[in-house]
Amino acid sequence: MTERLPEGVEDAQFVRILLLEDSDLDAELAEAHLRRAGFRYEIERVMTQADFEVAARAGCHDLILADFRLPTFDGLRALELARELCPEIPFVFLSGMLGEDIAVEALKGGATDYVTKQRLDRLPAVILRALAEARTVAERRRVEQALRDLNETLEERVAERTRELGAANAELQRQIEERERVELVLRKSQRLEAIGQLTSGVAHDFNNLLTVILGNIAFLERNASDPAVQRRLGLMRSAAERGATLTAQLLAFSRRQKLEPKPIDLNETVASMRDLLQSSMGGSIRIHTALQEGLWPALVDPTQIELVILNLAINARDAMEVGGTLSVETANVQLGSPRTSEEPPPGDYVMIAVTDTGTGMSEEVLARAFEPFFTTKDIGKGSGLGLAQVYGFASQSGGGVRIDTRVGEGTSVQIFLPKAVQAVAGARPLGGASASVLGDCVDGRPRVLVVDDDRDVREITAGLLSGLGCQVVEAGSGRAALAALDDDHGRSIELLVLDFAMPGMNGAEAAREAKRRRPDLPILFVTGFADMAGLLAASDAVEEAVVQKPFRREELEKKVRAVLRRSNQALQPSASAP
Structure with a gap:
């Protein structure tokens, strides 16, 4: 049966009640007190143990009200069944003959409270208190369960967090090690670069010295007839050539050697x-x-x-x-x-x-x-x-x-x-042996302008070229070379021999200015080290247009011959020209 309050009644509480009562009158009296108290309720009334078990097992009630004396079984058995089937639902005894000793025993058995039928006016208050206690107990159980769940997952969450922190720490350590490695690589690279710049400068100066030494040894060897002197000159040449090998290694380290890839x-x-x-x-x-x-x-x-x-x-x-x-x-x-x-x-x-x-x-x-x-x-x-x-x-x-x-x-x-983009080229046939005199590739004695800021090196180069049959004009700087090209005799110069590393205007800059004045003028670089990018910009063919210091007379002759021959071929009119 369901009773609803008239509209306007405030704070009504809806209660689903399982009522175990065999007396119709007592059941009506209980409902009357609930109505007067303002409850909104729904009562499911049972009178036998079997019906009580079915209703209790359903667990769909907020409160159980039970008489103590029943025809087929007593209230204590009903309490025992309720604690077994729906222990979370509050259980209140409602009896007209409940003594003090029985009430105490019922409370010890799990009853929430009791009300005598002589004092049904206490029923609403007892119900409210029982429902409040049930909510409190349910909340406490929920919190306890949440705490148990938390405790059960705490170890797992701690382990997961520990793994996360370990991974973050490992990543941080990896970043630190990577930064240290990059810094170490950078410092080492900078140190090697600085050493390379130093060694390239030292190698250039030594190549100039070795050029002078080897050049003068070559002059002395041609004029010395004494075997003992020839032997000593040979020892001097061997020592100078070992020095040239060391400077070549220094140039290789400093990435200044001339390569032909x-x-x-x-x-x-x-x-x-x-x-x-x-x-x-x-x-x-x-x-x-x-x-x-x-x-x-x-x-x-x-x-x-x-x-x-x-x-x-x-x-x-x-x-x-x-x-x-x-x-x-x-x-x-x-x-x-x-x-x-x-x-x-x-x-x-x-x-x-x-x-x-x-x-x-x-x-x-x-x-x-x-x-x-x-x-x-x-x-x-x-x-x-x-x-x-x-x-x-x-x-x-x-x-x-x-x-x-x-x-x-x-x-x-x-x-x-x-990795090369082009395939490996086949072997090319070698050209014939070069002639011993420059007359094979040019008419008469070619006029050569030798430019070097080192006077001793310039003297050796000029002497070797004179020995090859060239007319030599000397200049001590790039600007002096340009001035020589601009004077009256400048047009007769057939070859420009340039030192690459010179103060003020270096060889590449002087070559560009010379080409602007004389586009057809062949240029040969004589250098202790080669800035290949600069040489490529200033010369037509690096392989044929660079002589590495210290050089031999034969190498200088070969390069001069090649440069002049290539220049003469470029000046010859083609067969199809008008």
């Missing part, structure tokens, strides 16, 4: 060097090659790469005991971000690696391996320029170097060279 097959290069490597290694060292099929062509100076391979092989020989193995490997590689300052940027490269089974390098030695003049060999057994030369050559070629080493197990030096 061409597309080449490194597999063919290694195969052609096998006999040379075996003879250099001796019979006790085994040579193993691993050449990749389908190797990309490499854009590199063929002569210099052979010298680099031989250099590395000799270093490997010195690091191995008797019976070691030297391995030479080629491969196509695709590199990612560089790990050291010596490695090249990401991209496709042709790799050649020289590996030994020697003593290896420690971390301290590896950190300084590319520094010029750093060596672990005994005094007199190494200049410390080998790996510096390899690094400079690879960098200037557009590649880089990597060293993998382990103490007691050996070292692998990997050189990465740029």
Whole structure:
């Protein structure tokens, strides 16, 4: 049965009540008190144990009101069933003959409260209190359950948070290490760059000195007839040439050497060097090659790469005991971000690696391996320029170097060279032998303007050219050379021989101004080091138009002849010209 309050009644509370009562009168009296109290209610009344069990098991009530004395079973049994089937629903006894001792026993059994039928006016208040207590108990249970759930997941959440913090810490540590590595690479790169600038300047000055020494030795050798004097001059030439080799290595490290890169097959290069490597290694060292099929062509100076391979092989020989193995490997590689300052940027490269089974390098030695003049060999057994030369050559070629080493197990030096766009060119037939006199390529005695700020070097160059049959005009600077070209005799000058590194106006700048005045004037550079970009901008053919100091008379003659021949061919009218 359901009773609804008239409109306008405030604070009405809707209550679903399970009423266990066998008396119709008592049931009506209970409802009357609920109505007077302003309750909105719904009552489901049962009278037997079976009906009570069904209703209690449904669990859809807010309150149970139960009589204590029933025909088929008593209130204590009903309380026991309620605690078993719906323990969260408050249970209130409503009885006319409930003694004190029974009431206490009922409360101990789990009853929420009790009301005697003689005091039904207390029923609304008891119901409100029972419902409030039930809500409090339910809230407490909810909080307790939430706390249990929290405790159960706390360990997991702590572990998850610990993992997150560990990952964040690892990422931070990785960033710190990466920053330190980049800073270390940058400092090392800056240090090597500074050393390179210093060594290039020193090499230039030494090349000037060696040019004077070797030039004067050549003059003395032609005029000396005493065998003892000839022997001493030979010793002097050998010492000067060793100095020239050292300066060439310095120029290689500082990336100032003159390179002539061409597309080449490194597999063919290694195969052609096998006999040379075996003879250099001796019979006790085994040579193993691993050449990749389908190797990309490499854009590199063929002569210099052979010298680099031989250099590395000799270093490997010195690091191995008797019976070691030297391995030479080629491969196509695709590199990612560089790990050291010596490695090249990401991209496709042709790799050649020289590996030994020697003593290896420690971390301290590896950190300084590319520094010029750093060596672990005994005094007199190494200049410390080998790996510096390899690094400079690879960098200037557009590649880089990597060293993998382990103490007691050996070292692998990997050189990465740029991949050539063009295929390897076939062998070109060599031209005939050059004539011994300049008259073969020009008529009469060519008039040559020699420009060098170093008087001694200028004198040697002029003397050699005079010995070749040239008429020589000298100038000590770029501006003086331009003034000589502008005077009355300037039009008779057939060749301009320029030092590249000069104060004020360098050779490239002087060449550009000279070409503006005389576009057809051939130019030959004589230099202690070469800024190839500047030379390319100022000359027509770098390969034929550069003489590296210190030079021999034969080399100077060959380059002068080539430049003049090319100039004369350019001036000849074509067969189809009118």
